[in-house]
Amino acid sequence: MDQRSLLLSRYVQAAHWDEALSMSIGSSTSDIVSGPPFLAIDSPKSLTLLTFNDPHQTDAALEQALGQVVSANRNKRIVIEAGAFGPVALDAQVLLRLGFAQAKEGATPRVKALxxxxxxxxxxxxxxxxxxxxxxxxxxxxxxxxxxxxxxxxxxxxxxxxxxxxxxxxxxxxxxxxxxxxxxxxxxxxxxxxxxxxxxxxxxxxxxxxxxxxxxxxxxxxxxxxxxxxxxxxxxxxxxxxxDSMVTAGWGEQAERAWIAMGFTLELPVPKVYRREVQQI
Incomplete structure (x- = not known):
């Protein structure tokens, strides 16, 4: 993994994983599922998959695990945080076949050299x-x-x-x-x-x-x-x-301008997120 991708992966874990995991602690309706095959946050209406942590890190194992999750959770929105999902890359064709679509882009991570x-x-x-x-x-x-x-x-x-x-x-x-x-x-x-x-x-x-x-x-x-x-x-x-660097993300044009003015000038890719909406049977 190159340095830029590594920094993005660490940002996703700090910004997305830790926010979601810590906010779920005080919730009476959310559970942290350690896995395997996934580290996830489970609630009555949604399931968020943070990373694929199965011992068998293969394309076939990931596709099988995703298929099983989809079959067992058709009444829930399923979200995949793709930015630090694991060493096995997500296959867009597999996700499409399972009913996932890429969500609209979020905030742009920005880097400041220190x-x-x-x-x-x-x-x-x-x-x-x-x-x-x-x-x-x-x-x-x-x-x-x-x-x-x-x-x-x-x-x-x-x-x-x-x-x-x-x-x-x-x-x-x-x-x-x-x-x-x-x-x-x-x-x-x-x-x-x-x-x-x-x-x-x-x-x-x-x-x-x-x-x-x-x-x-x-x-x-x-x-x-x-x-x-x-x-x-x-x-x-x-x-x-x-x-030697610091990362943040601003939500909205005003925040973006402020962070750029304070030296956060290098952009990282916006982390990809995939969603599968509730299927009406």
Whole structure:
């Protein structure tokens, strides 16, 4: 596997696998199926196949396993995350014959080359402010589930992205997922304005890739250099960990433009996803 394909595979595992697996932990209706023949997430209406982990890594074994899954789950949507599916390549003709179609493209993964600077800022430890190019009165801290400020990590993502979550059930799962991924190495940073949160950034390193999992700044604090200041700290931390590149993906034109402006200029292929919809009998 060439370096570009390897980076894409690691991104898919960090961005797609880990998101889905961690969010399923707090769900009462989703189960993680370890396999073989597949690592998968099973729910009453859908089955997501993440990777083919059968001991027999052959085209014939994969085709047989897919056929068996389709036969047993005709009442469910079946999704295949193809970006890191395993050493056996998915055959488009086999998928077509089994009723799968390629889904519409998602966000484009973008790569930033990392270069150490002579005046690298100190990486903040838990609840320690650092001197960065932030507006006066703001401070940057790294938080853990045991930190007094941890609740702000949940709150800001809810405010920015999950206004639809009226009953709080999604954010309850989000809290469990964030704590799980933090235990596996995620690093969470908050920009604080006194006791209030202004922005956040999360890094993930667990799949041997420096993946910028998410970032956001509340509207009243935007265009003040907060995202760039948080990114500077994460870049230096990634370099200290031995990484020479960082990957992220922005959803929407505004996010895309922002990440490009901050150096995420190299595009990776959009990971392929295949779906087989419920078959009406």
């Amino acid at each position: 270069t150490a600077t002579a005046a690298a800022p100190q990486t903040p430890s838990d609840a320690e402010a650092v001197s960065l190019a932030l507006p006066e009165g703001l401070r940057l801290i790294r938080v853990f589930p045991t930190s007094p400020e941890w609740g702000h990590r949940i709150d800001i993502e809810r405010i920015l992205f999950y206004a639809f979550d009226k009953d709080g059930s999604y954010c309850t799962r989000l809290k469990i997922a964030l704590e799980d991924m933090c235990a596996k190495g995620d690093e969470n940073y908050l920009t604080m304005d006194g006791d209030s949160v202004a922005g956040y950034m999360t890094m993930r390193y667990g799949r041997d890739v420096a993946y910028l999992q998410g970032a956001g700044v509340l509207e009243q604090y935007r265009k003040k250099g907060i995202t760039r200041a948080m990114l500077n700290v994460c870049v230096q931390d990634a370099i200290a960990k031995g990484f």
